[in-house]
Amino acid sequence: MELLKRLPKVDRLLEAPEIRSYLTEAPQVLIVEAIRETLEQLRTDIRNGKAGEADLAFETIVRSAAIQCAEAAARSLRRAVNGVGIVLHTGMGRAPLAESAQAALADAIVHYNTLQADRQTGGRGNRYIHVESLLCRLTGAEATLVVNNNAAATMLILNTLGEGQEVIVSRGELVEIGGAFRIPDVMRRSGARLCEVGATNRTHLKDYREAITAETGILLKVHQSNYRIIGFSKDVSIAELSVLAGEHGIYAVDDLGSGALIDLSRWGLPKEPMVQDSIAAGADAVCFSGDKLIGGPQCGIIVGKKEVIDKMKKNPLTRALRCGKLTFSALEATLRLFLDEKQLLVENPCIRMLTEQVDEIKKRCQRLRRRLLALESDRLQVDVIADRSEVGSGALAAVQLDTFVIAITVKGLSPDALARKLRMGDPIVFGRIKDERFLLDGRTLREDEFNLIRSALGRVLLEMH
Numbered sequence: 001m002e003l004l005k006r007l008p009k010v011d012r013l014l015e016a017p018e019i020r021s022y023l024t025e026a027p028q029v030l031i032v033e034a035i036r037e038t039l040e041q042l043r044t045d046i047r048n049g050k051a052g053e054a055d056l057a058f059e060t061i062v063r064s065a066a067i068q069c070a071e072a073a074a075r076s077l078r079r080a081v082n083g084v085g086i087v088l089h090t091g092m093g094r095a096p097l098a099e100s101a102q103a104a105l106a107d108a109i110v111h112y113n114t115l116q117a118d119r120q121t122g123g124r125g126n127r128y129i130h131v132e133s134l135l136c137r138l139t140g141a142e143a144t145l146v147v148n149n150n151a152a153a154t155m156l157i158l159n160t161l162g163e164g165q166e167v168i169v170s171r172g173e174l175v176e177i178g179g180a181f182r183i184p185d186v187m188r189r190s191g192a193r194l195c196e197v198g199a200t201n202r203t204h205l206k207d208y209r210e211a212i213t214a215e216t217g218i219l220l221k222v223h224q225s226n227y228r229i230i231g232f233s234k235d236v237s238i239a240e241l242s243v244l245a246g247e248h249g250i251y252a253v254d255d256l257g258s259g260a261l262i263d264l265s266r267w268g269l270p271k272e273p274m275v276q277d278s279i280a281a282g283a284d285a286v287c288f289s290g291d292k293l294i295g296g297p298q299c300g301i302i303v304g305k306k307e308v309i310d311k312m313k314k315n316p317l318t319r320a321l322r323c324g325k326l327t328f329s330a331l332e333a334t335l336r337l338f339l340d341e342k343q344l345l346v347e348n349p350c351i352r353m354l355t356e357q358v359d360e361i362k363k364r365c366q367r368l369r370r371r372l373l374a375l376e377s378d379r380l381q382v383d384v385i386a387d388r389s390e391v392g393s394g395a396l397a398a399v400q401l402d403t404f405v406i407a408i409t410v411k412g413l414s415p416d417a418l419a420r421k422l423r424m425g426d427p428i429v430f431g432r433i434k435d436e437r438f439l440l441d442g443r444t445l446r447e448d449e450f451n452l453i454r455s456a457l458g459r460v461l462l463e464m465h
């Protein structure tokens, strides 16, 4: 136990220049804690006979404490490079925002604003007006409401229009979205009762008609976002459901999930149901995510008939589910881009990534390859190869897009080990593994990230010497 006594004091480590520099980057408590953890780990290693003379050199201890300090100094939620190729990656924050949305956000973060201040009267106004006319213009709806996410939107609609009543849904549409969002569970929580109709693969209009009773409040259609029923299948359109609901004085509601505002099939993607079509078909309320195919901030958008939306605005749940100024500022800027399609295709990052031509992606991969080869390591092999990437986030389920990737091999490291080092390093880089190779997908990479990738890979190679 002689060795234990030789461990340096926390104060002495704090004075080492490599560690002291972190004090300007992070609160002292965090740095002290990181040093204590390093020393504690060493104590454990000594007791277990895993640490010897060499591990106790002051410089060695400083080096491992500095690594812990770097981790402690960095924020937990931070920038990462998406080389996975999934454009709407929920784990990586879904949609990166357009520049105009960034500017609006920066303004809203720093200054006071007109969130709910009525400029005409000087009194308190309404926070929904900033996006209401835009959303009505884009979708043809009479009124809109924005809440925290689409799960909240679904909950609010069911609670407002269906509490204590029956909601009829096709068995083919009882979906589970990632993160334990299941239509039957949401229904129960909302106070509405689920009434399932049809079969998993086929549901007919008469199934809904025969299920309607005096207790029925809503006919609900849910978009099969993240799966497809193919083959002998049939579902009932929102147009047919709207007519049927109208005949019985009940509501027709469409949960679209992704909610496309433009038709991406013009770029070779499959046709997603569009919000404006559901409104034109007569739906009373339609809901969709702000951060899926819209490419905006996280939120749930409800559009529909004024009388129906007004009911929801009066529901006390709306207050609990409401969004803040950051969401409204980013959403307004995002939606404005949809008024000009040319601008939208260039400036909305998600739509740009989804519609980009594959030879552009290939060229980008080739430029990145050259940049990485400039690291001049004989351990490193970089190839540009054709592959397929996913859209993600339940949008355009089961759709794979042609893409190009760069495949990186580092001699002496397995693909898993390389992936882990790049994930755990700084800058943080995520990729995918296929056929024993680590891949970075050019579809979701940006030119201004090349330096980050190079420095992340450079660090990995350096550590191997």
Ligand SMILES: *Cc1c(COP(=O)(O)O)cnc(C)c1O
Residues within 6 Å of the ligand: 149, 150, 151, 152, 154, 175, 177, 181, 222, 223, 224, 225, 226, 255, 256, 257, 258, 288, 289, 290, 299, 300, 393, 394
């Ligand atoms: C994604 C999705 C949701 C959940 O939306 P969030 O914005 O993630 O809360 C709900 N319903 C459908 C059909 C979806 O695709």
